[in-house]
Amino acid sequence: MESNITFAERLEAIGDKVTLALDGMxxxxxxxxxxxxxxxxxxxxxxxxxxxxxxxIEAGALFDVPLKNLIRVAAAVECIHTYSxxxxxxxxxxxxxxRRGQPTVHKAYSEEIAVLAGDALQTLAFEILAxxxxxxxxxxxVMLLERLAKAAGAQGMVGGQAMDMAASGKxxxxxxxxxxxxxxxxxxxxFSVEAGALMAGASDEALNALSGFAHDLGxxxxxxDDLLDACGNSSKTGKAVGKDAARGKASFVGDLGVDGxxxxxxxxxxxxxGHLEIFGASALILRQSVDFVITRNG
Amino acid sequence: MESNITFAERLEAIGDKVTLALDGMxxxxxxxxxxxxxxxxxxxxxxxxxxxxxxxIEAGALFDVPLKNLIRVAAAVECIHTYSxxxxxxxxxxxxxxRRGQPTVHKAYSEEIAVLAGDALQTLAFEILAxxxxxxxxxxxVMLLERLAKAAGAQGMVGGQAMDMAASGKxxxxxxxxxxxxxxxxxxxxFSVEAGALMAGASDEALNALSGFAHDLGxxxxxxDDLLDACGNSSKTGKAVGKDAARGKASFVGDLGVDGxxxxxxxxxxxxxGHLEIFGASALILRQSVDFVITRNG
Numbered sequence: 001m002e003s004n005i006t007f008a009e010r011l012e013a014i015g016d017k018v019t020l021a022l023d024g025m026x027x028x029x030x031x032x033x034x035x036x037x038x039x040x041x042x043x044x045x046x047x048x049x050x051x052x053x054x055x056x057i058e059a060g061a062l063f064d065v066p067l068k069n070l071i072r073v074a075a076a077v078e079c080i081h082t083y084s085x086x087x088x089x090x091x092x093x094x095x096x097x098x099r100r101g102q103p104t105v106h107k108a109y110s111e112e113i114a115v116l117a118g119d120a121l122q123t124l125a126f127e128i129l130a131x132x133x134x135x136x137x138x139x140x141x142v143m144l145l146e147r148l149a150k151a152a153g154a155q156g157m158v159g160g161q162a163m164d165m166a167a168s169g170k171x172x173x174x175x176x177x178x179x180x181x182x183x184x185x186x187x188x189x190x191f192s193v194e195a196g197a198l199m200a201g202a203s204d205e206a207l208n209a210l211s212g213f214a215h216d217l218g219x220x221x222x223x224x225d226d227l228l229d230a231c232g233n234s235s236k237t238g239k240a241v242g243k244d245a246a247r248g249k250a251s252f253v254g255d256l257g258v259d260g261x262x263x264x265x266x267x268x269x270x271x272x273x274g275h276l277e278i279f280g281a282s283a284l285i286l287r288q289s290v291d292f293v294i295t296r297n298g
Numbered sequence: 299m300e301s302n303i304t305f306a307e308r309l310e311a312i313g314d315k316v317t318l319a320l321d322g323m324x325x326x327x328x329x330x331x332x333x334x335x336x337x338x339x340x341x342x343x344x345x346x347x348x349x350x351x352x353x354x355i356e357a358g359a360l361f362d363v364p365l366k367n368l369i370r371v372a373a374a375v376e377c378i379h380t381y382s383x384x385x386x387x388x389x390x391x392x393x394x395x396x397r398r399g400q401p402t403v404h405k406a407y408s409e410e411i412a413v414l415a416g417d418a419l420q421t422l423a424f425e426i427l428a429x430x431x432x433x434x435x436x437x438x439x440v441m442l443l444e445r446l447a448k449a450a451g452a453q454g455m456v457g458g459q460a461m462d463m464a465a466s467g468k469x470x471x472x473x474x475x476x477x478x479x480x481x482x483x484x485x486x487x488x489f490s491v492e493a494g495a496l497m498a499g500a501s502d503e504a505l506n507a508l509s510g511f512a513h514d515l516g517x518x519x520x521x522x523d524d525l526l527d528a529c530g531n532s533s534k535t536g537k538a539v540g541k542d543a544a545r546g547k548a549s550f551v552g553d554l555g556v557d558g559x560x561x562x563x564x565x566x567x568x569x570x571x572g573h574l575e576i577f578g579a580s581a582l583i584l585r586q587s588v589d590f591v592i593t594r595n596g
Binding site: 026031032033035036037040083087090092093110111112113115116118119120122123124126127130131137138139141142143145146149150152153154158159160161162163165166167172176180183 | 324329330331333334335338381385388390391408409410411413414416417418420421422424425428429435436437439440441443444447448450451452456457458459460461463464465470474478481
């Protein structure tokens with residue numbers, strides 16, 4: 001990848017491309033269903049760091065997967081991520097009023113529209129992957145689909161979210177917190193990092209390296225999330241802080257303490273970069289993404 | 299198909315097969331996520347008429363598609379149908395306490411588990427279709443996936459549900475009610491009826507006949523639903539009645555009156571059966587399903 005641009009510029013450029021793609025995939029419509037589409041657009045186009053798209057596109061570029069295909073996969077991942085945020089923010093779940101510095105979907109629209117917009121964004125993710133523009137080979141599309149479904153469903157993201165809810169107010173062993181986070185956030189990051197390699201039929205060596213990278217990066221990501229909740233500034237994170245501790249939610253910070261959690265994140269970051277060595281200079285942006293993940297303030 | 303068994307026996311036999319398949323696809327698990335899986339099983343295994351599975355299996359049998367493949371497609375359709383019921387019953391949506399004569403998922407578990415169980419059942423539907431056991435050819439699996447996603451998403455079922463919500467308390471033109479119902483319930487019935495023909499690479503003539511059948515059947519189905527809400531008995535339907543009118547929801551009965559709606563359903567039923575003529579005696583159970591749809595009392 002271009003090494004003469006900064007990581008922040010690269011992230012912004014990728015974010016713009018994916019937002020543009022989603023803009024085309026979620027039309028404005030007239031009629032009584034207009035509010036549903038409006039809410040889907042509000043959530044999917046309204047910002048977010050677009051980190052997962054960066055993982056899809058930068059990791060896919062290592063194998064020369066065409067950008068137009070990678071953008072579709074990145075858009076599908078963002079649909080899943082966005083739907084999960086909409087549903088997590090609902091009053092019966094985390095009950096959050098703000099997200100990315102804006103009112104959450106159920107605040108800006110209504111609870112019923114928030115449920116439906118989340119539902120429809122999940123469906124859209126699979127529709128995007130199934131479409132022939134995502135990859136010329138049906139065999140590859142259906143493999144991506146199956147992997148995304150596993151990452152997003154009861155054995156992945158949704159299961160992790162259920163574990164998180166069940167753990168509220170209870171002590172949880174460190175191993176269980178780690179398993180919960182692998183499911184809740186790790187599985188989708190893993191899919192994002194590995195998708196391009198799968199699309200290109202990459203070697204087992206390359207896939208294993210990316211898998212190790214995604215594993216360590218995902219854990220570092222979640223520990224940083226916990227640190228931001230414990231120590232962050234809501235004007236920077238764009239959402240309420242200190243809520244995990246107030247709810248007695250299991251977290252790495254609760255288990256390791258602030259300093260211990262920072263040390264763990266730094267160690268995982270170093271390990272994550274180590275996995276990328278086989279890709280040499282091509283993986284510069286991915287390496288930089290690790291630092292971004294653990295030093296971000298929102 | 300066997301003509302020496304009654305329609306009710308056939309429906310029950312298919313229901314049992316699909317329930318058994320779903321039982322294998324949604325495991326009981328230990329750990330903090332056990333409640334999620336338990337709620338998914340409660341909703342997906344706990345009854346329901348399994349009409350959509352009957353459409354998948356009987357229409358697929360016309361083209362000699364292997365039963366084991368049809369059962370997987372039927373299970374996927376039931377996952378979508380079940381997730382939509384769980385979310386529709388939520389307090390912020392239809393706020394129903396009973397479904398199929400049992401407490402709804404958010405009553406039996408919690409609202410948060412109901413949101414997540416619905417989410418995970420939607421994901422599972424796509425995971426089932428993507429798996430190689432559903433059809434040997436990836437090309438066919440990915441086509442089924444794309445069609446199911448279109449039928450279930452913002453341009454189909456979820457969009458129809460959003461229209462229904464938006465129409466609450468408002469007058470709606472007949473043409474708009476019909477469009478809403480084609481999206482809300484018709485699209486998934488259409489997919490169920492056509493899936494087997496797509497799996498077998500059936501002729502355009504056969505596909506067109508099934509498409510016409512599904513269209514008329516879907517409308518007859520929805521008109522009957524409206525009649526059951528207006529005139530039904532909650533001990534038979536297993537859910538509250540008279541709620542549409544109480545909420546001022548747009549319905550065929552509101553527009554056509556009870557007698558007019560009954561006549562319209564009968565006309566559509568006759569048309570639906572007419573589309574099946576090209577299949578001769580093989581379509582006996584499908585013909586009988588039309589009568590079942592318009593004479594059911596729950």
